[in-house]
Amino acid sequence: MLIYYIMKLSDENNINSNNDLDRGVLLEDKPKTKKPSMYNVLLLNDDYTPMEFVVLILESVFNKKEEEATQIMLHVHKNGIGVCGTFTYEVAEAKCKTVMDLAKKHEHPLQCTMEKN
Ligand code: TYC
Numbered sequence: 088m089l090i091y092y093i094m095k096l097s098d099e100n101n102i103n104s105n106n107d108l109d110r111g112v113l114l115e116d117k118p119k120t121k122k123p124s125m126y127n128v129l130l131l132n133d134d135y136t137p138m139e140f141v142v143l144i145l146e147s148v149f150n151k152k153e154e155e156a157t158q159i160m161l162h163v164h165k166n167g168i169g170v171c172g173t174f175t176y177e178v179a180e181a182k183c184k185t186v187m188d189l190a191k192k193h194e195h196p197l198q199c200t201m202e203k204n
Pocket of ligand 1: 137
């Protein structure tokens, strides 16, 4: 666990200071502000999943408006793979599972995966 001190160079005005800050007194643990790792959720192209179904997935699971959902779907259709969102690990995992469950329920071969951003 990291511990930090605030050290202040004594200048003429502070040499005899009784102020804790000026004397380098242990204050507290360093605040933990580490950002979480982020993960891209990716859709994979296939020859059978209807375009309309992919657009519906992008709207309902990834909160995309119709225009952006259509752009992402067409990107995946043309390039084979595309990012539909970036999330923390647990959220990305849950989104992938939702997509795979919906694809299975509707008997489409749509595949969804995730990668570290
Ligand atoms: N290639 C599919 C088709 O022509 C459409 C599609 C787009 C499928 C994106 C999956 O992730 C996908 N019907």
